[in-house]
Amino acid sequence: MVSINDVAEKANVSISTVSRVINQNANVSREKEEAVLKAVDELDYIPNGLAQGLVTKKSKSIGVLIADIANLYYSYLVKSIEKELRAAGYYAVIGNTEWDGKREKEYVRHLMQRQVDGFILASTSLTSSYLEQLLEKDIPLVVLDREIKSDKIDKIRIDDYKGGYQAAEHLLECRYNYFVHLQGADFTATAADRARGFKDCMQDNGIDHSNYKVISSSFVESEAAQDIAQFLDSNNIKDKRPGIFAANDAAAFGVLKELKKRGIKVPEQAGVVGFDNVNFAEYSSPALTTISRPIDEIGKISARTLLKRLNMNENEKITEKDITLAVKLIRRESTAKISEEKL
């Protein structure tokens, strides 16, 4: 391993001088600078980031925790975050938690050990008290899609409640006559909010309890497929046309698959609405009606918010951000208005 000493020796200067030209922040004479650069080049020297970090207390890397890298929402989010971070000279260390709180904690620990400069948490289940602990250690935090009471944490989210409401409303408009929502993981605020929106819409429109149902389900495709299968098996709604609002697009794809398997025609005999408007939503068969959220923007804002905090002066008045982005219904083929005469 070639170290700063080797470079100094080869260039006939002290290690301080080498350090100065590496970091470009102090004045070094033309000649020495060139000598150093030459030595760096010849030796193919790359500074040891661990040693640098040890003294500067900065690692230039950001921990990014997400729930499932194979979920298109998260992979696009990561892509967007990573792009923004890179532009500022930072690097993302991605942690895939698989919706598992235990893994999330392990990751936070590991990443703290690795001295990341900050976190973007787009995973789901850390309790806010745990987050506070993180803050005590003075590690900047941006939290996505979660309700946190702390006023020291930047929050970026979307209007899940309204999304749930809109999804339900759309299903109503389409004249499906039984409504089911496959709610996402219990411990997430997003799932709860979407479900709340769904229920409120049902009540606001005077739908009887016997005509709608919220099922505790999942954000994962295969699990949602199982849950809808179980529902269809155990409930006698053969004469009804169910309008199904899945927890997210991945779950919706699972539902679509199960429906297809059973020969239930979408959108005629059942309607399906997803959430996220993932890239593939438009390609699926049938193309998925869904609630869209601005993934790219979410990533960009998250990264920028964190970066800003990272570069803030200790004394600067800190006002935490709490941004809520709007969502929007995208109508596609998995739902359709049942025509008058058919009713």
Next chain:
Amino acid sequence: MVSINDVAEKANVSISTVSRVINQNANVSREKEEAVLKAVDELDYIPNGLAQGLVTKKSKSIGVLIADIANLYYSYLVKSIEKELRAAGYYAVIGNTEWDGKREKEYVRHLMQRQVDGFILASTSLTSSYLEQLLEKDIPLVVLDREIKSDKIDKIRIDDYKGGYQAAEHLLECRYNYFVHLQGADFTATAADRARGFKDCMQDNGIDHSNYKVISSSFVESEAAQDIAQFLDSNNIKDKRPGIFAANDAAAFGVLKELKKRGIKVPEQAGVVGFDNVNFAEYSSPALTTISRPIDEIGKISARTLLKRLNMNENEKITEKDITLAVKLIRRESTAKISEEKL
């Protein structure tokens, strides 16, 4: 920041003792161990990984370079790699290169600076001489989907040639009467091999040059869509039924989209074959016929191979791995055999 000194002080022992209990490798008396553990707990102490790495020369992290995290092939690959690595106490640092050789080099540099213990390269464009440089620094390397002459690098790949051949063969069987292959990025071995397989199949079956075409295209959805559009605009094949073999599934989705836009019916008026058998291939409209490769296994093998090398004794005889996995045609709805009477 609480350091090992604070713990030592609080537990009334020396820092070496603290280090010993942290690393669990030396004998420490029951009492002292408990005292240390107690202090660790109370102080909420987390060892500084940078300092640890600085002395042990190990960072317990692996650089994983991929071409596009938003491509389902890569996101599943990452998921699989990450899972395997984690089980062994290693962590993946993901670099998203966007098929860009420059970014790839930047990442390698940055990750070397961060002292990753090894690399899994599933990106695409590093020249093998550059890879050799990496090896000179004694950093274990596993390279996916690439031809490398070096016998010091572990290689995992799939049979791209056969995949291309099979895709072409299938299109032939289906009786399409004009054949086009949208070849992926020039600088990749995978694209070249698939194209070679395609061409060989054409020639083996005596297809005239005027009836097939290889177009230089891309692995990216939007670019493939543009390329097929341009092809359809500039070539007069209105009376033909083109069988299109895209560079990968992402590209195939782009093609499907463009075809749909033009009202060209798939599989009747045109056939489409992808490559990868990504999770969504079965959901698309129409469901995508494609060449499948064992993504999960590729990831698992890659990680294990690297891990094995990491734990190898310096003196151990090193035989490099060069594994080629088989691929398989998956027939779905985007291709279909044209029935006799229609011909």
Next chain:
DNA sequence: CTGTTAGCGCGTTCAG
């Protein structure tokens, strides 16, 4: 079994 000590590679005073 335990403490002392010497670095790991680097940035940063502080003199000069």
Next chain:
DNA sequence: CTGAACGCGCTAACAG
């Protein structure tokens, strides 16, 4: 403008 010296937090001999 430059170099010597210190210390970041930790592990690994080395004594005891």
